[in-house]
Amino acid sequence: MNESALTPERILAAAEDVLRRFGPGKATVVDVAQALGVSHGSVYRHFASKAALRDAVLRVWLERTMAPLQIIANGKAAPPTRLRQWLGALREAKRDKALGDPELFATYGALAADAREVINEHVEHLRGQISSIIAAGVASGDFRKVDARATALTIFDATTRFHYPGLAHLWGNPGEDAAFKQLIDLLIRGLAADGKPAAR
Amino acid sequence: MNESALTPERILAAAEDVLRRFGPGKATVVDVAQALGVSHGSVYRHFASKAALRDAVLRVWLERTMAPLQIIANGKAAPPTRLRQWLGALREAKRDKALGDPELFATYGALAADAREVINEHVEHLRGQISSIIAAGVASGDFRKVDARATALTIFDATTRFHYPGLAHLWGNPGEDAAFKQLIDLLIRGLAADGKPAAR
DNA sequence: ATAATGACAATATTTGATATTTGTCATTCC
């Protein structure tokens, strides 16, 4: 086993690179193997199918780009503020990718279209983070006594306009920042405990 | 000028029919002309291009399917109730089309994809209706003193999850009704004047 | 023994020659 042993990690890195250079339509597993200097049969020793490789690449990418969210969710800001920060960060992460490198964003969008399973896991993960912030808000008395998990879904649904990749074409519009702020204000107000006007 | 004179209306009806039978990919203007028993050149006397014909068909369809909304918007139910009814009707109209006849829904979705202009007009129209309900709610004291037009957009954005056709694949899920109700409740609560808990 | 290879069958994609469709307009019809 030398330092250039063929590992899933090395294959993933190569696949990501090939995908970035060739796009989702053109990237083949032969290309990935070639980039690693091995035969494509060897790749199949580590990933059962092209779909499995695709899923793994998508998972890694999602984990990497959503990392800042976990930090905010675990933070100690007051829950209403934390919820604002978290939703703002989710929006920014997506928007920066979409506007900063539209091709790559489209590439991962194409991957996601065929990986419903991975996406469901991902959404479930995000929902858990929102849920923990809401639970904290209920405990602190900032929010009404709502069901945290159900409300997390409601918040996620309500902000779809600003995080669903299929709507990325709207994210460059002029009024976008104001529209987002207005929505968050309305949601936080709807969540606020009586007599505790929304923080901020 | 006899009773079977070639009019834009007759062409529109034929186009709609051809579109329904052949789908958006296969329907040609020769097909439309044939259905009318005229040459395709004659169609071009009434519509400048295939795109113009397509836009007209889409406009007629949107007008027809959204007709119930105007009635609700003009109704005299208390504004919070009216807003609930209106948003519920918007959701239902879309969902019924999407689940009831998926092919036709996909057909009009395809038309819409190439008719950004028509869609913008349409959204503007809906926004106006929401706006008038909100203005009524502010006047009646049920809602806080919000900017009706800006808030109308916020409400439209917040409900994207339930009316954007690109998300139709989610509309058959089990928890869907509950999720929608939860969202509307949260929005109405966020809109309610202090001391006036959300009407039911 | 374990890892890697490459030949292979079954699909899927690309290509490019052929056919259709769009949009125009000079001519015909009533």
Add this chain to the structure above:
DNA sequence: GGAATGACAAATATCAAATATTGTCATTAT
């Protein structure tokens, strides 16, 4: 005269043959 036609050029779409890709596995290399 105004409405309709159909022949036409240019732009698009279609389809079948040629090529490439996926996934397997018996064989080879270490």
